[in-house]
Amino acid sequence: MPNNSLPILSLQTFRQGSSTQRQEFVNTLGQALETVGFFALEHHSIDAQLIQSAYGAAADFFTLPDTTKQKYEHPEIHRQRGFTRFGQEHAKDSNAPDLKEFWHVGREEEFANPWPQEVPQFQPSMAQRYSKPAPSILTCQRVSLTRKQPRVKAFCGCCTILPC
Numbered sequence: 416m417p418n419n420s421l422p423i424l425s426l427q428t429f430r431q432g433s434s435t436q437r438q439e440f441v442n443t444l445g446q447a448l449e450t451v452g453f454f455a456l457e458h459h460s461i462d463a464q465l466i467q468s469a470y471g472a473a474a475d476f477f478t479l480p481d482t483t484k485q486k487y488e489h490p491e492i493h494r495q496r497g498f499t500r501f502g503q504e505h506a507k508d509s510n511a512p513d514l515k516e517f518w519h520v521g522r523e524e525e526f527a528n529p530w531p532q533e534v535p536q537f538q539p540s541m542a543q544r545y546s547k548p549a550p551s552i553l554t555c556q557r558v559s560l561t562r563k564q565p566r567v568k569a570f571c572g573c574c575t576i577l578p579c
Contacts, residue, residue, distance in 0.1 A: 422447040427458035441555045468540040475534045497529040520545045
């Protein structure tokens with residue numbers, strides 16, 4: 416029987432652990448994304464007040480009227496930034512739409528992040544919350560992918576495990 420529990424990872428292990436511990440972190444992260452689809456992250460250095468601010472900003476945004484939220488949808492970039500409404504995504508190999516709406520934040524080098532003008536605290540709280548653990552996690556994902564698909568290395572560049 417497969418283990419369906421949520422993996423809990425400590426970012427401190429990746430940032431300050433031995434080479435073996437960092438390697439185990441990368442392996443566990445990659446496996447979690449392949450099997451469960453996500454993981455919980457602890458010891459990430461994000462201040463509790465910033466987390467509360469982000470939750471408040473998200474609540475303010477998601478209670479806006481649908482027409483307002485939909486101004487921040489970007490189908491031209493496959494909804495890789497901004498708002499995504501209910502029913503737009505589907506689980507792999509399923510025709511049933513996902514019953515969720517969400518906001519996608521990413522690295523500015525790829526696409527600009529839209530920010531809702533109706534909720535002024537949204538941008539600072541989300542951008543700060545995203546920037547703290549993101550470089551380390553993206554490095555781990557890149558390393559994990561490179562092991563399984565060597566052609567990714569040419570696209571991603573250096574794949575050395577280094578603490579950020």
